[in-house]
Amino acid sequence: MEDAHALAExxxxxxxxxGSGWVAAVSASLAAGLVAKTAARSxxxxxxxxxxxxxxxxxxxxxxxxxxxxxAYERALTALERRGSNLAKALASAAEAPLAIAQTAADVAExxxxxxxxxxxxxxxxxxAAAALAAGAARAAAKLVSVNLAALADDERVGRADRAAxxxxxxxxxxxxxxx
Numbered sequence: 179m180e181d182a183h184a185l186a187e188x189x190x191x192x193x194x195x196x197g198s199g200w201v202a203a204v205s206a207s208l209a210a211g212l213v214a215k216t217a218a219r220s221x222x223x224x225x226x227x228x229x230x231x232x233x234x235x236x237x238x239x240x241x242x243x244x245x246x247x248x249x250a251y252e253r254a255l256t257a258l259e260r261r262g263s264n265l266a267k268a269l270a271s272a273a274e275a276p277l278a279i280a281q282t283a284a285d286v287a288e289x290x291x292x293x294x295x296x297x298x299x300x301x302x303x304x305x306x307a308a309a310a311l312a313a314g315a316a317r318a319a320a321k322l323v324s325v326n327l328a329a330l331a332d333d334e335r336v337g338r339a340d341r342a343a344x345x346x347x348x349x350x351x352x353x354x355x356x357x358x
Contacts, residue, residue: 194255195248199276199322203244206283206315210237212308213290220298229293236286243282247275254326270333273326276319277335280342283316287346287353294353302356309346309353316346 189201196204210233217223217230250272257268290312293305320339327333 195252196244197248197251198318199247199251199279200244202276202283202315202318202322203240203247203279205318206279206286206312207237207240207244209283209290209308209311209315210234210240210286212304212311213286213293216290216293216297216301216305216308219301219304220293220296222298223293223296225292225296229289229296232289233286236282236289240279240282240286243275243279247272247279250275269326273323273333273335276322276326277339277342280316280319280323280339280346283312283319284342284346284349287312287316287349291349291353294356306353306356309350313343313346313350316343319343 185204189196214230214233214237217226217233220226223229254268254272257265287309290305290309294302294309297305320336320343323339324336327336
């Protein structure tokens with residue numbers, strides 16, 4: 179558990195990176211890990227093996243997106259400091275990782291909702307918690323897309339991020355309403 183403390187210290191630092199996009203991606207990856215755990219603990223769920231493989235794939239994609247987001251955020255901060263003509267381009271580019279995070283977190287929430295429905299007994303609570311965590315991560319990432327693209331009117335990526343967050347919220351609501 180020392181690693182959890184180190185992680186919290188890193189996030190709590192005065193450094194700009196890692197920022198909220200990185201945290202959203204890591205949070206969603208932890209949610210995917212809970213889905214993988216749920217599947218591993220559910221012998222009575224015929225789709226558990228496939229769900230576990232999918233959850234692990236989503237977890238790993240989210241961890242890669244966390245790193246991608248951190249690099250893009252650093253570039254955007256540098257462009258902001260320089261106030262150059264490429265600021266809009268840097269911000270638009272910085273919106274790509276959070277968009278992918280929102281969409282991938284929605285996938286985690288939907289898989290978690292399925293796990294909450296199909297998993298064995300006590301493991302369902304982990305799946306419901308995973309859905310709620312993933313939905314929060316999707317909403318946070320969608321907000322970052324909106325902020326990064328604020329200068330670009332009617333950018334379709336904002337709508338895509340919002341739709342992903344809404345799908346994640348619906349999946350979380352479904353998962354949280356399932357009785358263990």
